[in-house]
Every structure is written in C-alpha cells, then in structure tokens.
Amino acid sequence: MKDKIISISNQFNEDCKNAEDLTKLEQLRLLYMGKKGKIAELMQGFREVPAELKKEVGVLVNNLKNNIEEKLAELKESLNNKALEKEIASSKAFDITLPVDIGVGSLHPRSIIQKQVIDTFASMGFIIEDGNEIETEYNNFISVNVPDTHPARDMQDTFWLDNGEVLKTQTSAAQNRILKTYGPKCKVLFPGRCFRNEAIDACHENTFFQIEGVVVDENVSVANLIYFMKKMLNGVFKKDINVRLRPGYFPFTEPSFELDASCPFCGGKGCSTCGNSGWIELCPCGMIHPNVLNMAGVDSSRYNGFAFGLGFDRLVMIKSGLDDIRHLNAGEIKLLKQFKTKIN
Numbered sequence: 001m002k003d004k005i006i007s008i009s010n011q012f013n014e015d016c017k018n019a020e021d022l023t024k025l026e027q028l029r030l031l032y033m034g035k036k037g038k039i040a041e042l043m044q045g046f047r048e049v050p051a052e053l054k055k056e057v058g059v060l061v062n063n064l065k066n067n068i069e070e071k072l073a074e075l076k077e078s079l080n081n082k083a084l085e086k087e088i089a090s091s092k093a094f095d096i097t098l099p100v101d102i103g104v105g106s107l108h109p110r111s112i113i114q115k116q117v118i119d120t121f122a123s124m125g126f127i128i129e130d131g132n133e134i135e136t137e138y139n140n141f142i143s144v145n146v147p148d149t150h151p152a153r154d155m156q157d158t159f160w161l162d163n164g165e166v167l168k169t170q171t172s173a174a175q176n177r178i179l180k181t182y183g184p185k186c187k188v189l190f191p192g193r194c195f196r197n198e199a200i201d202a203c204h205e206n207t208f209f210q211i212e213g214v215v216v217d218e219n220v221s222v223a224n225l226i227y228f229m230k231k232m233l234n235g236v237f238k239k240d241i242n243v244r245l246r247p248g249y250f251p252f253t254e255p256s257f258e259l260d261a262s263c264p265f266c267g268g269k270g271c272s273t274c275g276n277s278g279w280i281e282l283c284p285c286g287m288i289h290p291n292v293l294n295m296a297g298v299d300s301s302r303y304n305g306f307a308f309g310l311g312f313d314r315l316v317m318i319k320s321g322l323d324d325i326r327h328l329n330a331g332e333i334k335l336l337k338q339f340k341t342k343i344n
C-alpha cells in the first residue's frame with residue numbers, strides 16, 4: 001500500500017508537467033480526484049490494510065490527497081493568470097505602447113467664477129465661510145425672520161426631510177450661525193449650494209448656487225453695500241460696472257433692494273443679454289433686519305449691517321454666455337471643455 005501511495009505521488013508529479021491548459025488540468029483532476037479516480041481507488045483498498053498499519057497508512061493517504069488538491073489549485077491559478085495576461089496582451093485597450101489621449105481636465109465655469117468672487121472679497125478683508133446643505137428649520141427660516149406663519153415661506157418650495165430639517169433653500173440659512181461666531185463686527189462671505197422644489201426650465205433649477213455676504217459693524221450704510229458690490233463686479237468682469245438699487249421685499253432685510261448691474265456687454269446701450277434694458281438683475285440685498293441681528297445675539301440698537309444673496313448661477317451664465325441654467329448641472333464634457341480658455 002505504501003509503495004502504491006509513493007508511486008501515485010510520483011506519477012502525479014510527472015502528469016502535472018503535461019497540464020498545459022485548463023482542459024488538460026481538468027482531465028488530470030478527474031484522473032486523480034474523480035469518483036473513480038486514483039485516490040478513490042486507494043480509499044477502497046484501505047479496507048484491506050491490516051489494523052496495526054491503518055493509522056500510519058491513513059496519514060499517508062490523507063497527505064497525498066491534500067498535496068494533490070493543493071497542487072491542482074496552484075496549477076489552476078497559474079493557468080488562469082496566464083490566460084489573463086494573454087488576453088491583456090492581445091487587447092488594444094491595454095496596449096501600453098499607444099500614445100495617451102485622454103485630454104486634460106478643466107475647472108467648471110462655476111468654480112472659475114466663484115474663485116474670482118472669493119478672491120475679490122477676500123482682498124477686502126472678508127472671511128470666507130461654508131454652510132451646511134441640510135439645515136434646521138430654525139436656521140433656514142425662523143432665524144432669518146421667517147416664522148412659520150410668514151407668507152414668505154410660500155415664496156420658496158422647500159424640500160423637507162422626515163426629521164423636520166430642510167435642504168437649505170438659501171445661503172441665508174448660515175447667517176445666524178455666522179453672526180453668532182463672528183459678530184458683531186464682521187465681514188463674511190459664504191458661498192453655497194441651495195435646493196428648491198422648482199419646476200425646472202432654462203431659468204430655474206432645483207439645485208443652484210448662491211453667494212451670500214454680510215457686513216456688520218457700527219454705522220454701516222447702503223453706500224457701503226453699493227461700494228462692495230461694485231468692487232465685486234469689477235473683480236469678476238475686469239471693468240467698471242455701475243449698479244443701481246430698486247426697492248424690494250425680503251423678510252430678512254429692511255429696507256430691502258434688488259440690485260441691478262449695468263450690462264457689461266453693451267455698456268448700458270441694450271443688447272440681447274440684458275433684454276435691451278441696459279441693466280441685469282443680479283441680487284437681492286438690504287440692511288439686515290434688526291430681528292435677525294437680535295436673534296444672533298448682536299445688539300441691533302448699537303450695530304447694523306447689510307446682507308446680499310448673489311444669484312451666483314445667473315452671474316455664471318452671464319459671464320460664460322450660457323442661456324440655459326440646466327447646462328450648469330449637466331456635466332456635459334463637450335460643453336465644459338469650451339470654458340477652459342473662454343472665462344478669465
């Protein structure tokens with residue numbers, strides 16, 4: 001029996017040399033490990049081994065079986081690897097000798113213009129902050145003077161979460177936290193992504209970007225607001241831009257304004273971008289409502305300030321010449337590639 005075990009072991013090692021592919025390997029497996037294979041045959045003969053030798057022979061048979069199984073698994077892995085290497089070598093996709101032509105990436109027009117806006121405000125001493133995208137009802141509405149009975153809540157179609165929080169509908173949602181952190185004397189700019197449950201068309205998106213700024217100090221005036229907005233526009237358009245204020249209404253500012261910029265393309269004469277009016281409606285703004293300051297712990301009898309909420313996507317569209325806001329979220333590589341050199 002022992003001789004037979006040694007002979008099978010030697011024969012197996014010899015046979016392995018011929019297992020050149022997976023088919024031959026399978027034949028080899030069946031020959032040794034199959035139901036009628038050599039190992040099964042050995043097991044049958046095991047019955048006739050004298051009792052005193054059973055233990056010793058049993059160990060030898062087991063070792064042989066394990067060795068064969070191990071070797072077969074090794075061979076299979078090795079043959080699989082060889083097959084894969086062959087496939088890679090014959091595939092053009094993996095031809096490492098081919099020249100690379102995947103193009104060079106570029107920044108999204110939003111990123112380019114946001115950096116210009118941030119750089120301009122940072123150079124005027126503004127702190128740049130970030131806000132959350134999921135906000136509490138208090139931060140998004142109540143702290144900016146929009147209680148639940150306020151009609152202004154109807155102006156915004158809100159995505160409410162099951163836990164009562166909201167996807168922030170406006171960057172103002174960060175105002176309370178920022179004023180608590182930096183107030184009462186502060187200049188802070190906080191860009192952010194906002195969400196509203198809007199019907200989407202060329203001018204409306206459910207996901208859009210705003211850039212909000214607040215300045216709080218003693219004796220802040222509307223003249224300061226105009227100064228900073230003109231500086232920002234000059235920074236983005238690299239030319240002198242006039243602004244004008246029209247009366248507006250927002251719960252978080254009093255008085256409230258709509259700020260228009262003189263059309264940077266026609267200089268106010270009228271063109272298709274400005275709808276021949278010479279002016280482009282750019283952002284709601286105003287002097288921060290005393291309630292908003294008080295709720296953030298800023299003494300409104302001593303301090304005041306202004307806030308603006310730049311409709312940033314609109315600015316990006318104007319600057320990049322896009323006429324449909326949906327392009328900004330579409331991730332169209334062909335379209336985005338055009339802005340690599342177009343915006344500066």
Ligand SMILES: [Zn+2]
Nearest residue numbers: 263266271274
């Ligand atoms: Zn124009």
